[in-house]
Amino acid sequence: MKGIFTFFVIFFACIAGAYSQSKYELRGTILDIGGLPLTGASIQVAGTSFGTVTDLEGKYSLVFDKPGDYNLKLSFIGFKTIDEKVAISKPVFTRNYKLEEEISSLQEVEIMGRKEEGYKNTSTFIGSKTQTNIKDLPQSVSYATKELILDQGLMRVGETVKNFSGVSQFTFYDDITIRGFRINGGSNTQLVNGMRSTSGFWKQPLINYLERVEVLKGPSSALFGNASPGGVVNRVTKKPLDINRNSLSFSMGSFNNFRGLADFTGPANKSKTLLYRLNLGYEDAQNFRDLQFDKNIVVAPSFSFIASEKTRVNLDLVFNNSSSRLDRGQSTFENDLYSTPISRSLNTANDYLKEQTYTITTSINHQISKSISLNASYMKTGYNEDLQEHRSSNSYAVDGTGNTIPTMVGRQVFIRKRSRFVDNLSSYLNINTTTGSLAHKLVVGYDYARESLAAGGSQLTASGYRNASNTGSIARFDPSKPQNYLLDAAGNPVPNVSHFDLENPIPSQAMQDMSKYFYAQVGYDPTLYYLNGFYAQDQITLGKLEAMIGVRYEVYTDFENYKKEGEQKVNQNALLPRLGLVYKANEHVNFYGTYVEGYNPQTASTIANPNAGGPFDPLESSMVEFGMKSDWFNKRLELTTGIYQITQKNTLYPVAGETDLLEQIGEESAKGVEIDLVGRVLMNWSVMASYAYNVAEITESPNEADLGKQKPNAPKHQGNLWTKYDFDQGALTGLGIGFGTNFVTERNLSLSATQTIPGYTLMNAAVYYTTGNVRLQLNVNNLTDETHWVGGYDYLRLFPGAPRNVLGTITFSF
Structure with missing residues (x-):
């Protein structure tokens, strides 16, 4: 605590000292060629994070600590960037600018870094395999940009999902629910840059190397193959920029938390044909949970080679080395939720979890002609786990009469090693053409994915x-x-x-x-599956109407008794349609509707019990969704509203009277309403807000008691608000404040038990100060110190949220 106290004394001393210095103001207006003000245009000192945006009248003001020559960069979406050196030598200096509109085509593959800044992200690749304005996509997408992640002081994907409507944590592993359906890092259906990947289920790696985290809601099988019906998470890595941006960041906080981050990017040669980016991360953090800690090292280099105007090649590598303990959750006295402190864990001092994960991706974009481009990517993912743990046996101790002892938890020990590898090839053509008055944006592609669990995995x-x-x-x-x-x-x-x-x-x-x-x-026998997917999609534009029609044919191949006597190949085929329609009512408002289908195999590679029976037909899902997407305040603020219904059938249930056998007799559904708001209300007022109402329940089951029950860890109501205000005038210039709140309602822990966890409302706050190339930041989370649980399985395995905690950060940009 002494080190944290010293840090905060220095933090506020820096703020006080900064205000005592002399100031030099640069001010003016930024207009378009026609003389209209550009609201939200950015003016920034090149190579730093110091800058501002224009107000509703196109006015701006920058206050410098000292005179000198400054390289300024002026930018606005859809307009040409201006780079200019300005000499600041007097207390007030006025400079007005006019930006020229830029007409450029959207890139066909996410190979160049995103220059757009702020909470709002204009376009995405996840919904169509080509850069598409989110407003024009006939499906709901939620996202968190690196700027939001930075402002909230987040370092895990699980921490970011509170900002998304209909998405919540299931546990504090890499494990979430989307619209009531569960996905996790070990499910091999999560994406990195639109490519299938895998990671450890247990620990969430640092995300300092990510440009954004985004969620495509609903079945995404028509583009990516087997996936959860709730949606898919895509982690978009930072790409190289053709301008120099470098930063170093150091954080200290509660629970002996320390981390250091670095981000370097820019051109590697004068011609800017070779671009680089290097993200580094180090974390050494304890936890509010007994015996828990995390030590992480992330190395993430990326290179872009612009061979010509027609050809671009990208190479990405992310390596994560993690040393920690596996936390199986809090146990309480039987049926008494508040009987033990949330800090209580069942580990011992000689438990450990060591994980190594890497992903390496090579991608190429080649413009064959003005209307045809080829995109191809290959990703290799590797995961290694080395575990020793004491954990609960999912039951209480018993005495000599067989009665439970509610203050004693039965324990077991796991010692495990295993390795998993995923290969992923994606190749497709983008074809832009017209037939009469119809404009077509075709995507025709082939995917291959292969996952194997290596020999020797055992416990x-x-x-x-x-x-x-x-x-x-x-x-x-x-x-x-x-x-x-x-x-x-x-x-x-x-x-x-x-x-x-x-x-x-x-x-x-x-x-x-x-x-x-x-x-x-216990053996983790080798497993192997691979899939071949062929798909075609057409975005057809006719006036104010834009239709998206797609179909995917996939062959999923799995092996029963892999590498054993009686090995047998099992094939499952799926034909998956996708239909969407967007009506552009006016420049600011789009209405959309969509119908999509999805599937998820239930084979030897996905069902751990070899005595379960089968092979089973895959889980089959479908979704209908309607909504509206609109932008406001000169396209600075984006509002999305949607209603949906998802149905999934072929859920497996135990056969009555049998120990291991399963049968396909279950069906589940989710239906609800979602609202997302993101962007800037004013030039210096950013906001991110969401609300979701979701009824996710069992509609067919052999157990009548299950019918109508809300699915585990799926709140019916949840919402979030985060807002940040930057002072850009007067004595408070350079100061920013942030405030947020998020809530979820009561959740069931399982279908078979009556145990629940209560809803909660949390409040978070932050203060920022930027002076020159230095940014100081203080985040305070869970201001009211509310005891809460983010998820759980039962009262033996509860996952409590963190009590009140603070994090101080200093960032240097150069």
Whole structure:
């Protein structure tokens, strides 16, 4: 705490010192060629983050600490950029500008870095495989730009989803729900730059190398193959820029949190044909949870080679090395949610989790002719896991009569190693043509994806109770046969792994002698699947109407008993249509409607139990969605509203009276309303807001009690507001303040249990000060210190949110 206190003393001393200096003001107006003011135009000192935007009358004001020559960059979406050197030598200097409109085609592949700044992102590639204005896409997209991520002091994808309508955490792993349907990092349906990828389920890596996080709502199988019906998360990495931008950032905060980040980009040669970007990240952080910590190193270089006006090549590498402990959640006394502190974890001091993940991507964009371009990308992903953990056995301890002891949690031990690899090839043609009065934007492509779990994946498990001779263990205690078990002096069965004492946790959290346990070996047998996908899509424009028609044919190939006797290839085919329509009512308002279908295989690679039966038909889903997208205040503010209904069938349920067998008799649905607002209200007032109402329930089930139940960890209501105001006039120039709140309502933890977790409302705040090339930032999260839970499975595995915490950051731009 002494180090944090010293940091904040220096933080506020810097602010006070900055205000005592002399000021030099540059002011003026930015207009278009016709003399109309450009509201929200950016004027920035080149190579730094110091700058401002114009007000409703096109006026701007920049205040410098000292005189000198400054290289200014003026920009506005759709207008040519102006670069000019200005000599500031007197207290007030006036300079007016006019920007010329620029007519340029949208790039066909996300290979060049995004120069647009702020919370609003104008275009995306995720919904159509070509750069499309989000307003023109007939499907809902939510996103968080790097500027929003920076202002909120976020470092995990799970932290960003509070800003998205209909998206919430399921646990605090890489694990979320979208419109009531669950996806996670190990599901191989998450995307990096529109390419299928994989990561560890347990820990979320740093996101300092990301340009933005975006979610395409609803089934996305028509473009990306098998995926969750709720939507897909796409992580867009930062790309090289053709201008120099460099920054160093250092943060300190609660729970002994420290991280250092670096971002360097610019041209590598005078001709600007070779561009580079290098993002580095280091994190050493403790946690409000007992025994938890995270040490992460991220190295993410990227290169763009502009071979000619027609050909661009990009290379991206992201390497993450993580050392931590796996946190299986908070356990409470039986059915008593508030009986233990949210800090309580069941780990011991010699537990560990070591993960290494890399993705390497090569992509090329070649303009074959004025109307045809070729895009091809290949991504390789590797993931390695090395785990040793003490965790709950998902049950309480039992005494000699078989009754539970509500203050003692049964424990088990996992020691596991495994590796997983994903190969992903995506190639497609973009064809722009016309037939009569119809304009066509065609995408014709082929995808190949392959995932394998390498040989040698295996786990040692210690669990259950010791047998009478103390030579092994028995999975469960049977009180009718006490003679089979080793009993203590009180007649209670002796556990293989000592129970966790919720009332006296310190001895349970001390280092344990791993050699004293009896282990059973569990194999993670090698698995392999691959898919071949062929798709075509046409965006057809006729006046104010724009239709999107697409279809994908996919062959999913899996292997039962892979690399064993009786190996058998299993194929599943899917034909997936996509229909969308946009009506451009006027320059600012679009109405849209869409129908999409999706699927997700249920085969040996996705079902862990080899005795489950099958092969099963895939999960089949469909969605109907209608909505409106509009922009306001000279296109600075974007509003999206939508209503939807998603249905998924072929859900697996256990066969009555059988131990392992499953049958396809389930159906589930989600329907709701979403509202998203993002952008700038005024030149120096940014906002991000969302609201969602979602009814996600079971509509067909062999268990009548399940019918009509809200799905686990899917709140019916949730909302978010974040706003930031920058002072750009008077004595407070350079100062900014931010405030946010988000809420979710009560959630079910499972379908089979009646346990719930309460809703919550959190408030967060931030203060910023920018002077020259230096930005100081202080974030305070959970201002009211509200006890809350972001998700969970039951009261033995709860995932509490962080109590009140602070984070101070200093950033140098050069």
